[in-house]
Amino acid sequence: MDMLTTKGKTPSAEEMELIRKFLDDTTLFLGPDPEIMQNHDLMPRSAQEDAAIAKVSDSHVVAKIRDRIQAGCDEGYEMVEQMGAAPGAKWGDVITGVYSASGDLAIASAGGVLIFSALVHHPIKFIIKNWLNDPTVGVKEGDGFIHNDSRYGNVHNTDQSMILPIFHEGELICWVASTVHEGENGAIEPGGMPSMAESPSDEGLKMSPFKVVENYQIKRDLLTFLQNSVREPKLQYEDMKVKLFACLRIKQRLEETLKSDGPDALVSTLRLTMENVRAEVKRRVSQWPDMTVRTYIIQDSTLRENCVVKINCKLTKTGDRLIFDFRGSSPEFTNRATNTIVAGLKGMLAQVFLCYVWPDLPRGQAAFAPIEVITDPHSIVNCSYDAPNSQSLMSIFTGFTAGQHAVAKFLYSCPEKFTKVHAPTFNMINTFIWGGVSQHGETLGNLCADLNGMGAGATANRDGEHALAPIFATMADIGEQELNEEEVPFLQLVSKKMTRDAIAPGKYRGGQGYTMMVATKDSEQWGFMTTAQGAKIPPLQGLFGGYACGTYPLSKVQGVDVYDVLMDEPEKFRHSIEEIMNEQPFEGARYTTHHMGMGFEISKRGDLFMISQGAGAGYGDLLERDPEGVVRDIEEGLISPDVAARLYKVVFDHTTLAIDFDATEAARAAERKARIARSTPYADFVKKWNRTTPPEHIQYFGCWGDDVGTLYMGAPDITRRGDEPRPNYMLNPKDVRIAELEARLVAAGAALDERQ
Amino acid sequence: MKVPMTEYLRIDLDSGKWECRVCDHVIAPADGNYKEGLLVHDRDPREIHPPIIDPERYRYTFSPDPEWVRILEFCCPGCGTQVETEYAIPGHPPLWDMQVDLPALKAQWAARGADQMPDAGPAVVPGRSHAH
Ligand SMILES: [Zn+2]
Numbered sequence: 036m037d038m039l040t041t042k043g044k045t046p047s048a049e050e051m052e053l054i055r056k057f058l059d060d061t062t063l064f065l066g067p068d069p070e071i072m073q074n075h076d077l078m079p080r081s082a083q084e085d086a087a088i089a090k091v092s093d094s095h096v097v098a099k100i101r102d103r104i105q106a107g108c109d110e111g112y113e114m115v116e117q118m119g120a121a122p123g124a125k126w127g128d129v130i131t132g133v134y135s136a137s138g139d140l141a142i143a144s145a146g147g148v149l150i151f152s153a154l155v156h157h158p159i160k161f162i163i164k165n166w167l168n169d170p171t172v173g174v175k176e177g178d179g180f181i182h183n184d185s186r187y188g189n190v191h192n193t194d195q196s197m198i199l200p201i202f203h204e205g206e207l208i209c210w211v212a213s214t215v216h217e218g219e220n221g222a223i224e225p226g227g228m229p230s231m232a233e234s235p236s237d238e239g240l241k242m243s244p245f246k247v248v249e250n251y252q253i254k255r256d257l258l259t260f261l262q263n264s265v266r267e268p269k270l271q272y273e274d275m276k277v278k279l280f281a282c283l284r285i286k287q288r289l290e291e292t293l294k295s296d297g298p299d300a301l302v303s304t305l306r307l308t309m310e311n312v313r314a315e316v317k318r319r320v321s322q323w324p325d326m327t328v329r330t331y332i333i334q335d336s337t338l339r340e341n342c343v344v345k346i347n348c349k350l351t352k353t354g355d356r357l358i359f360d361f362r363g364s365s366p367e368f369t370n371r372a373t374n375t376i377v378a379g380l381k382g383m384l385a386q387v388f389l390c391y392v393w394p395d396l397p398r399g400q401a402a403f404a405p406i407e408v409i410t411d412p413h414s415i416v417n418c419s420y421d422a423p424n425s426q427s428l429m430s431i432f433t434g435f436t437a438g439q440h441a442v443a444k445f446l447y448s449c450p451e452k453f454t455k456v457h458a459p460t461f462n463m464i465n466t467f468i469w470g471g472v473s474q475h476g477e478t479l480g481n482l483c484a485d486l487n488g489m490g491a492g493a494t495a496n497r498d499g500e501h502a503l504a505p506i507f508a509t510m511a512d513i514g515e516q517e518l519n520e521e522e523v524p525f526l527q528l529v530s531k532k533m534t535r536d537a538i539a540p541g542k543y544r545g546g547q548g549y550t551m552m553v554a555t556k557d558s559e560q561w562g563f564m565t566t567a568q569g570a571k572i573p574p575l576q577g578l579f580g581g582y583a584c585g586t587y588p589l590s591k592v593q594g595v596d597v598y599d600v601l602m603d604e605p606e607k608f609r610h611s612i613e614e615i616m617n618e619q620p621f622e623g624a625r626y627t628t629h630h631m632g633m634g635f636e637i638s639k640r641g642d643l644f645m646i647s648q649g650a651g652a653g654y655g656d657l658l659e660r661d662p663e664g665v666v667r668d669i670e671e672g673l674i675s676p677d678v679a680a681r682l683y684k685v686v687f688d689h690t691t692l693a694i695d696f697d698a699t700e701a702a703r704a705a706e707r708k709a710r711i712a713r714s715t716p717y718a719d720f721v722k723k724w725n726r727t728t729p730p731e732h733i734q735y736f737g738c739w740g741d742d743v744g745t746l747y748m749g750a751p752d753i754t755r756r757g758d759e760p761r762p763n764y765m766l767n768p769k770d771v772r773i774a775e776l777e778a779r780l781v782a783a784g785a786a787l788d789e790r791q
Numbered sequence: 792m793k794v795p796m797t798e799y800l801r802i803d804l805d806s807g808k809w810e811c812r813v814c815d816h817v818i819a820p821a822d823g824n825y826k827e828g829l830l831v832h833d834r835d836p837r838e839i840h841p842p843i844i845d846p847e848r849y850r851y852t853f854s855p856d857p858e859w860v861r862i863l864e865f866c867c868p869g870c871g872t873q874v875e876t877e878y879a880i881p882g883h884p885p886l887w888d889m890q891v892d893l894p895a896l897k898a899q900w901a902a903r904g905a906d907q908m909p910d911a912g913p914a915v916v917p918g919r920s921h922a923h
Contacts, residue, residue, distance in 0.1 A: 324796075325895035329886040333878070335859065343859065343880055353892070444889055448796050450907040495798070536843050537853055542798075571856040573840070573878055579798035580873040582862070585840030588851030616844040628844070628851040647853075655798050656873040678841050707871030714830030714866055717885075724833065726882030733859060733880070740884040 065243070067186045067420060071160045075381045076404045077309055078137035078160075083206075087302035100292055100304040101397065104133055104142050107288030111281035112144035115213055118280075120273040123216030126484040126514035131281055132399070133289070133305065134159050134210040140400035141209075141305035146510040149389055149398055150382035150431075151214035155196050156400055157188020157378060158244040159210050162198065172246060176202045179248025179279055181261075183220065184241040186420055190379050191427050192220050192238050193227030197278035199248075201286055203298045209305060211285045213278040218481035221265040222425060224635040225470025225480025230338035230566050231634050232423040233370040240264050248279060266470070266480045312401035319393065320405075321355040322449055328441040331737075332433040335572035335586075337371040338426055338632030340768045342749070343572070343729075344373070344415065345737025346430065348437035352445060358407040359384060359438065362757050363743030365415040365736035367422045369762045374418035375427035375434075377410055383431040383507070384408070387438045390509045391460075392446070393453050411746070413760035415736075429568055432462040435506055439492075440576050447495075447579075458492035458499070458545065458578035460506050461649035463567040465489075465587055465631065467553050471561035474524040483527070483551070484514035485648060490539075490546035492651035493581060498664065499546030499651040501533060524558035525638075527551055528597065529610050533671070534647040536613075536678050541581030541653025542660050547673055548587075548648025550612055554597050555638040562638050565589055565646060567631035574649075581653030588628045589646050590616055595624035596641030612645045657683055658703045662694045736763075792905050794896065796889065799867070799874045800825055804897050816869030821896075824887040826865055829874060831885070834862040836878075 046054065080088075091097075111131035115124055123129065130147035132140050138159035143152045162180055166172035180198040185191050196214040200207055222229040222239030232238045240261065247257045253275055261275075262268035292301050327349060334344035347363035367374045385403035389396060396402050410417035415430050436459045446456050470480035488502035505511055516527050529552040539545030555561045567587070568574055575583040590612050600607050600621060607620045619626055631646065638644065662685045668674045669692060676689045684706045686698035715723075728751040729735035735747050744757050755761040777787055793810070795801045801812050802821045809818040809825040819828030835857045842852035855878075863877040863885055877885055900907075 324794075324899065325892035327890040329888050329890075331886070333860065333880065345880075353895075444797065447798070448794050448909055450903065450909050452909070534843070534853075536841055538840070540839065570851050572860040573836075573855055576878055577876045580865075580875055582839050582876055583878055585836075585853050586851070586855045588849075588853065590844070590849075590851075613843050616849065626848075628849040630851065658873070682839065707866075710832065710864070710866045710871040710873070711830060711868060714832040714864070716868075717827045717829055717831055717865075720831040720833075721884065724831075724882060725884045729883075730881055735880070 065165050068161060068164065071157055071164065072188065072376065072378055075378065075400070077139050077313060077401060078135070080306065081137055083136060084302055084306040087299040088306060090299040091303040092307065096296070096300060097304045097307050100296060100300055101142065101308050103288065103292055104304070105145065105397070107285045108132060108142055108144040109146065110288065111213060111285040112146050114281045114284055115215060115277055118277045119215055120270045120277070121215055121217045122481045122484065122514070122519065123218060124274065124277070126487060127508060127511035128216035129214065131211070131213045131285060133285065134212065135305045135309070136207050136209055136302070138163055138210065139309060141309050143398040145398065148216070148508040148511070150190055150386055150507055151194055152212065153382040153385050153400055153403070154188045154190060154378055155198065155212045155214060158182040158196065159198055159212070161187055162244050166244070166246070174200050174207065176200070177248070177250040178246055179251070179282070180244050181247040181275070182242055182244040184243050185376055185379065185424055185427065187243050188378055190382065190431065191228060191425055192222070192240060193218055195242070195274070195278070197275065197282055198244070199282045199286060201289055203293050206298070208293070208298055208302060209289070211282045211289070213281040215274055215278060217270065217274055219265045219267040219270060224564060225266055226468040226482055226564070227480070228428070228468065228566060229425050230372050230564070230632055232372040232425045234423055235421065238423055238425045247275070251279070251283065253279065266478050308397055309399060309401040309404070312396055312399065313404050315396065316393070316402055317355040317405055320352060320357045322451055323352045323445040324448055325353055326445060327351045328444045330437050330440045330576060332437045332440070332574060332576065333572045334373065334429055334433050334568045334574065335570065336568050336630050336632050337368060337373050337765060338429065338566055338568070339371060340765065340771070341571055341630055342734035342736065346416065346433045346437050347738055347743065348434070348441055350438070350441040356407065358409065360409045361414070361416045361434065362409055362411050363738030363746070364411065366746050366748055366755055366761070366763045367413045367415050367418040369422060369764050371765055372423040372426035373429040374415050374422045374424045375430040376424060377408065377417035379427050379431045380410070380416045380434045381408055383435040384438045386507060387435060387442060391439060391454060391457055392442060395453055411757040419760070426566055428464060432506060433574055436462045436575055440578065443578055455494035455496060457494050458541070458581055458652040458654040459575045460492045460499070460651045461489040461545070461548060461584060462506055462574055463569050463587070463631070463649055465548065465565070465567045465646055465648045467551065467644065467646070468564045468566060469523065469525065469562070470635065471637070472558055473522060474557035479523065483516065483519070484512070485551055487511045487513050488549060488648045490548045490584070490648065490650040492578070493541055493543035493545050493654035495654065496543070498543045499539070501546040502531070502549050502648055503546055524561050525553050525555045527553050532610060533673055535611065535672055536675055537585055537587065537647055537650060538674055539577065539582055539584040539650040539653040540657040540682055541577060542655025542657060543581070543653065544660070544668070545584060545651035545653050547650045550645065550647050552643055552645045554641050554643050556598055556640060560637070562636050563633070563644055564635040565631045565633045569649065570630040575652045577652045578654045580656040582657070583652045584650035587631060587647050587649050589631050589633055589644065591627050591629065591645070592621060592643040593625045593639070595621040595643070597621070597643055598641045612647065615643070615645065658706060662687070662696065662699050666692050666694060792900055794900060795909065797874070799872050802891065802896065804900060807893060811867045811869055811872065811874070813872045814867060814870035816867055818867070821891060822893040825889065826875070826885055826887070829865040830868050832864040832866070834864050836860055836862050
């Protein structure tokens, strides 16, 4: 090779062009394009945009048109929410947006899941780069493109987008798109988010962006192929139509603007909106103190087994630059589904800002465009093409929390704030995913809306709100479980009842989560799965002396038909996990607990599956909590009197709940003294506490301490360099269990003398 | 000029020190790790997040596993206020969580002026909630 390059002459420009054309013409597969997928900044101004801005740039005109487009997006959003068949659509896990001709998201609907649309610029840019000038595809008026493969720009393959180009007098002016969390996608488990996926081939439908609509009509042959690939063919059809019609409504609104103000005004509005937001973000960041903040969030499972998976975050602000450095986070898992593409992480970090820090800014791609993100290649936050990522939520949500926790430490001292300083909100989708054959004979696969009931973090001046909203959609809804129950063969026997003592204490406590108990009733072919972390280690950090939430397991009661109990001996039923598991009121039943990564499991009629939504983190020293707030929490069933008295050092009459304020003050003063007495000066503490490598008894993934360049891969002696990818395979948990049991057999004297 | 940096910590730009906002204790140099001037307690997480279901019978109880995670509680040696918590893997070195560029902070506030000081929540004094 060296011989050739030293002896060969440099090719001329003409030859280079020939080589480039040859390579382009002979590309065997148009996979995800790293140039598109690694870039989240705005595209450069095009000649079309320059010309439009030269003609129209009056800020009042721009604001007027922006509001009209915003209203059009909101109208499209409402249509999808009202007409969509996917359960996710009904409670707002949808979004619509308008994208510039170059593909940047300029304006998204006010409601819905921002991260969806924040990622759709990738598939649009893929279409522009590859299909626009391809004679076998092309982009024409009346076309529509569909997409779901996360590796081309999506959170996970359960979300599907419909993308329409908008033309004016033959010229491509912009794009509109609508995205829905559809659920089913034909993966190895129902519901679209398989945690059992060990490779992308287990993750179901993988639509690279392709044309599925011509002359505004869905092509029936392609539709049938898609329906044939998923468990809910009717849903697939219905929601493709709904998304198409939502896009067409937004198109209609855009055409009204084209008619009244002309194409230059529209193009200029889209571009200037993005440029102005980007500039404003730079200005706001420059107001923060120059500082580096470090934090980490722990994932305690891969959803298949418990282990420690680190999300490492260093956030540095210098001048008007803000840099998220996630190096040191866990290596990617070669055969576990919790990896994310880096665009997913960025989309979720964009949510930190647009939903929690600067919600006043127009929602689009620009707000995160100037913010920088660094990751290790083939890491859990920047996974490769070959790694499964159907449970990417685990890594984008813990990445979000790391960002939210770090940002709060910058905001406290800023004179100009746009929201209250905020402790991390709960970040796991503690809900039931379900599937099977319904009481109406329909094959279904989807989930309960309770994932949207995450407890909010406390803020600098008030408690967190209970079961408020999911971190990915602050304007979403929890839906009506009773309506859902008309379609599915199970009931939520207990729902929306706060889980007592599952707390995040602080001067202001976190908002709590509620208990869900489900039992199948009218189908012999119906099951559940749960996909959350945080049954051994909380997935949050507290803020400024406040505590994180606790941990949340799955409890099962099997070998009983609770519907028979409710019919024959209703007095035996209990309405809390605490009572059912501790009192074990159903004779002969089996009571067990599990981590929250339950693979799809067929249930029997009347088996109870019980989980709880989680609490947001607490803020500040719990000894500063208003004693009346503590008693209110007792009255509301959020905390038991003994736990409240022990933690908050509030002295009160346990019968009347009357507070003795003087005794409380004395108890708190004594506790402050006791803290000083039991604590150790930092220098002495770290001498005893610090270890140079991760503990042997835990499978640990990620960097340890300050050495972010070395990533541990499950044991103190197995590592890789951060910048040097290595495979990272996990054993099948069943094989691990079999090996354990065989070892016990051998230890007990049983010979395992089968031929090897 | 003193800049409140967290609920309980401020930086005195003139002396270049982290200080406790509750008791005025001088904690550490402001260009260093404030934790080095605090006291630390290794808290069993089960004490804060109590088991809701019986730990004798069940593997998972709503309590964090104390062999997998600990809560590092950092308090002010002057007044005992809990300034920070850190949920840590056993043996993981505590983080230098706020590494301030002190010259930049001084320059920023010199340009901005003390009247821009944030309304950073109520004044911090122990027992202020005792209004009865
Ligand atoms: Zn103090």
